[in-house]
Amino acid sequence: MSLVGVAAKRIVTCDPARITKDNPLGTIEDGVILYDQHSFSWVGPRASAGANVPIIDHGDRVITPGLVDAHTHAAWVGSRHDEYVMRMAGASYLDIAAAGGGIVASHNAVMNASEEEIEQTLAARLKRMASLGVTTCEVKSGYGLEPEGERKQLRAIARVREERDLPHVVPTFLALHALPKSAKASRDHYVLRAATTLLQEFASAKLCEFVDAYVDKNAFTVDEARLVCESAKKLGLGVRLHVGQFADVGGAELAAEVGARSVDHLENVSDKGIAALAKAGVSAVLLPTASFTLGQEPPPVERLRAAGIPMVVASDANPGTAPTESLPLAMALAVRLYGLTPAETILGATRLAAASLGLWGSVPHPRGAIAPGARADFVVWDLPHENAIVQPWGSPKTLLVLRDGVCIGRS
Numbered sequence: 151m152s153l154v155g156v157a158a159k160r161i162v163t164c165d166p167a168r169i170t171k172d173n174p175l176g177t178i179e180d181g182v183i184l185y186d187q188h189s190f191s192w193v194g195p196r197a198s199a200g201a202n203v204p205i206i207d208h209g210d211r212v213i214t215p216g217l218v219d220a221h222t223h224a225a226w227v228g229s230r231h232d233e234y235v236m237r238m239a240g241a242s243y244l245d246i247a248a249a250g251g252g253i254v255a256s257h258n259a260v261m262n263a264s265e266e267e268i269e270q271t272l273a274a275r276l277k278r279m280a281s282l283g284v285t286t287c288e289v290k291s292g293y294g295l296e297p298e299g300e301r302k303q304l305r306a307i308a309r310v311r312e313e314r315d316l317p318h319v320v321p322t323f324l325a326l327h328a329l330p331k332s333a334k335a336s337r338d339h340y341v342l343r344a345a346t347t348l349l350q351e352f353a354s355a356k357l358c359e360f361v362d363a364y365v366d367k368n369a370f371t372v373d374e375a376r377l378v379c380e381s382a383k384k385l386g387l388g389v390r391l392h393v394g395q396f397a398d399v400g401g402a403e404l405a406a407e408v409g410a411r412s413v414d415h416l417e418n419v420s421d422k423g424i425a426a427l428a429k430a431g432v433s434a435v436l437l438p439t440a441s442f443t444l445g446q447e448p449p450p451v452e453r454l455r456a457a458g459i460p461m462v463v464a465s466d467a468n469p470g471t472a473p474t475e476s477l478p479l480a481m482a483l484a485v486r487l488y489g490l491t492p493a494e495t496i497l498g499a500t501r502l503a504a505a506s507l508g509l510w511g512s513v514p515h516p517r518g519a520i521a522p523g524a525r526a527d528f529v530v531w532d533l534p535h536e537n538a539i540v541q542p543w544g545s546p547k548t549l550l551v552l553r554d555g556v557c558i559g560r561s
């Protein structure tokens with residue numbers, strides 16, 4: 151495979167080998183990247199680059215690793231704009247659910263859609279996400295709720311995953327999201343089936359790499375989620391959990407106990423929960439677009455930072471609480487509403503997000519940073535500095551978005 155090169159005024163590598171106190175993103179001024187249609191082969195200052203590779207010069211622009219969106223419900227169909235109007239008129243999450251909105255509304259839309267419709271809608275959505283700089287995207291099921299619905303969503307995700315001109319997709323079986331009407335009288339059976347037959351079926355068909363459960367007041371209990379987490383671990387799947395979006399019911403402690411990769415949301419968590427997460431090395435996936443939509447207080451960022459918990463920033467793309475496809479919007483809100491620094495936010499939407507998905511670390515070709523041997527996923531921004539990425543532009547500012555060394559988007 152032939153090597154090509156790009157140069158720019160700033161190359162933000164996010165490579166831990168280059169990060170120092172004074173250079174928190176491992177940025178190379180006036181740098182060059184050499185890559186092929188798979189991975190990076192060399193990164194460094196222009197003055198040290200060899201002369202025998204063609205180099206495209208992007209001048210005064212900034213290049214970063216491709217963005218990694220580590221929490222999305224992107225395989226949805228339909229729209230819930232009516233529920234946003236209800237929310238703005240004062241209805242709560244529970245009022246909306248009681249009126250047939252919320253997760254159940256998206257469940258009905260998924261049940262009425264064909265696998266092809268879900269596939270096409272997801273592919274089109276991922277294409278738009280790519281134009282915003284996303285090169286890897288976690289996608290959850292969780293609107294199917296019934297076995298056939300979950301199967302349909304996961305199969306649609308698997309088909310989209312094969313497409314090389316879209317972001318790399320990491321599929322998650324969101325096993326416990328809401329109780330469908332059919333299961334109201336048989337909750338225990340519903341949970342047990344998700345944790346046993348369904349999980350085994352989806353794992354052996356390689357339809358998921360992770361399992362997820364919504365552990366919260368009015369959702370699922372710690373004991374119910376534990377059943378799913380333990381089966382997932384036996385099957386070699388990773389665990390991510392929705393925790394503390396509305397109330398602290400002990401989800402953080404469960405995540406630590408089962409060695410989850412991430413706890414997501416985390417607006418409500420105790421000091422004990424934070425200490426357990428830190429000890430177990432669990433990442434916190436922060437979802438500022440959801441708490442912005444719901445008008446909630448931010449998660450305890452100061453306490454998470456002090457405990458040394460890796461903070462990931464994700465879009466939570468879903469039609470209800472985070473009606474957006476934009477990870478850059480979530481990044482802007484992480485800075486404006488949560489008080490993350492721009493550097494924390496950029497790391498949280500690249501290498502730390504990749505690590506929470508098992509894509510950084512001791513894997514053959516990691517994603518999430520610009521470093522020799524890593525997958526050639528990067529973005530040439532039509533911006534002069536990485537700090538401009540976290541301003542609320544509301545419009546894409548990418549010049550080129552490459553996954554595995556191939557262009558998958560531009561604005």
Ligand SMILES: N=CN[C@@H](CCC(=O)O)C(=O)O
Binds near residue numbers: 253364468470471
């Ligand atoms: N909290 C649960 N799940 C989603 C909301 C899904 C929905 O409202 O459709 C979330 O991550 O915010």
